[in-house]
């Protein structure tokens with residue numbers, strides 16, 4: 001079953017209890033389908049549609065949640081397998097036409113090596129708080145990719161917590177501010193279930209850390225894309241997204257700034273793309 005080294009104890013649950021409890025509240029299904037969350041959805045779709053090989057390439061959507069991206073990828077003609085450790089997410093995703101969904105862990109995929117043209121990691125790196133665990137997940141992506149295959153990984157930016165809570169007003173809450181400041185200091189958001197928190201246990205990257213993690217996993221980084229730019233912090237966003245003409249202009253504006261190095265960290269999320277080299281040795285090192 002396991003192909004990669006699990007750096008934690010093999011019997012340890014994939015997710016810490018507070019992370020499982022957070023996702024079992026069921027918020028993922030609607031998170032990107034309404035309000036400001038639609039910016040992250042449409043921008044992810046916009047960047048991926050420019051990077052992906054043509055359908056019907058095989059895509060492994062690791063940490064795919066309830067299938068928000070798997071759904072349109074399958075509708076675009078891709079062969080999509082989704083893996084997620086949260087059973088309720090997998091149950092929802094398995095109901096999407098032409099999507100196969102399985103419970104699993106990014107660090108130890110039950111997938112043969114060299115079989116996926118694309119691996120998406122749009123979420124697992126948020127919750128792997130130790131660098132060695134994130135590199136293990138990226139190395140698993142490398143293992144299951146065909147030579148020349150594409151990996152795209154999402155990370156949350158180091159100062160997203162400060163920006164988001166200032167924007168929404170929670171930063172002014174003295175009960176929340178120490179947790180937000182701690183995450184801005186070392187990237188680690190520490191959250192216990194039941195505690196007041198804006199999210200759950202997570203690691204917030206500096207954008208430049210991610211290509212180094214790709215390289216450590218044997219992947220060649222090829223580009224970085226800020227998803228929300230500065231637009232996610234602008235008051236009119238939800239109404240702009242409601243208007244199809246303005247929405248297109250917002251997406252156009254965010255394309256203009258998406259890979260400007262000095263602006264990457266302003267976004268809430270960054271996508272980092274990379275490839276397994278064409279001449280990459282297989283897992284046996286041959």
Ligand SMILES: C[S@@+](CC[C@H](N)C(=O)[O-])C[C@H]1O[C@@H](n2cnc3c(N)ncnc32)[C@H](O)[C@@H]1O
Nearest residue numbers: 062063064065084085086105106122123124127
């Ligand atoms: C914020 S959600 C993102 C879901 C979806 N990919 C999206 O872009 O909206 C993060 C997802 O990563 C999953 N996840 C967390 N740790 C993981 C791990 N070690 N392996 C695979 N998935 C993991 C969670 O269960 C959750 O579904």
